[in-house]
Structure formats: structure tokens, C-alpha cells
Amino acid sequence: ADKWVLLPSEQAEITVATEAFNQIIAATASQAGLAFVDAYTLLNQLANGGITSGDFTLTSSLVTGSAFSLDGVHPTARGYALIANEFMKAIDVTYGSNFEASGNLLNVGDYPTNFSPILQ
Known part of the structure; x- marks a missing residue:
């Protein structure tokens, strides 16, 4: 049932969000010289x-x-x-x-x- 697994569409949403957050973290670290x-x-x-x-x-x-x-x-x-x-x-x-x-x-x-x- 859907409540027990991530659907492919949900997996795709997670991937997009994760990649966006990762870019924000990388940019913030770079701006701060970290x-x-x-x-x-x-x-x-x-x-x-x-x-x-x-x-x-x-x-x-x-x-x-x-x-x-x-x-x-x-x-x-x-x-x-x-x-x-x-x-x-x-x-x-x-x-x-x-x-x-x-x-x-x-x-x-x-x-x-x-x-x-x-x-x-």
C-alpha cells in the first residue's frame, strides 16, 4: 500500500528536493569560505x-x-x-x-x- 512505500513520483520529488538543498549547502559553504x-x-x-x-x-x-x-x-x-x-x-x-x-x-x-x- 502507498502508506508503506514511496511511489516513484514521491522518490522523484525527494531527489529534486535533496539536490536543491545540496546546492544551497554547497553555495553557502563556498560563500563563507568553508x-x-x-x-x-x-x-x-x-x-x-x-x-x-x-x-x-x-x-x-x-x-x-x-x-x-x-x-x-x-x-x-x-x-x-x-x-x-x-x-x-x-x-x-x-x-x-x-x-x-x-x-x-x-x-x-x-x-x-x-x-x-x-x-x-
Whole structure:
């Protein structure tokens, strides 16, 4: 029944609103001279093929995707490491720091995920 699911038209409305809000957030951050991490795009990349970092490709797949915990909402430690790297890259771009150039981004493989690596 409609009360239990989002109809395609409702999904489209949510997408339009989300993209509009994301543009407002990005513009506001830019006007204020703040670093900006586009979490919407990051999550879409995880859902559509994944993001490779070092020797690992993180996806939004539950359990084996490595990005999200078993609740399917919160990132794993590896997912948080990926997010931290994105923040450091944004700080580099905005403020001229050198996290990435100096090799100080996190190795996401150093952080655990939901399942044993022998299951990969």
C-alpha cells in the first residue's frame, strides 16, 4: 500500500528536493569560505559502483560493501576513514593544506569492517 512505500513520483520529488538543498549547502559553504564535502555525491558513488581507496573498493552493499555497519545506516570504521579522507581533501582544496600531498590520508584498510577479510 502507498502508506508503506514511496511511489516513484514521491522518490522523484525527494531527489529534486535533496539536490536543491545540496546546492544551497554547497553555495553557502563556498560563500563563507568553508570546506565542503558533498555527502550526497559520495553516497551515490558508494551506491553506484563504489569508491576505491588504496587496495579496497567500498560500496553500499550491506555487510560485504565495507562502507556501512550492520544497521545499514551508520558507516563502519572503514567507512568513517573514507569520509575523514574526503574531509581532509576538501580542507586541502579550500585552505591550501597538504594532507593528501604529504601522505597523511588514512589507509582505509587499517580500519575494520563488518566481516572477516578471509570472507572476501
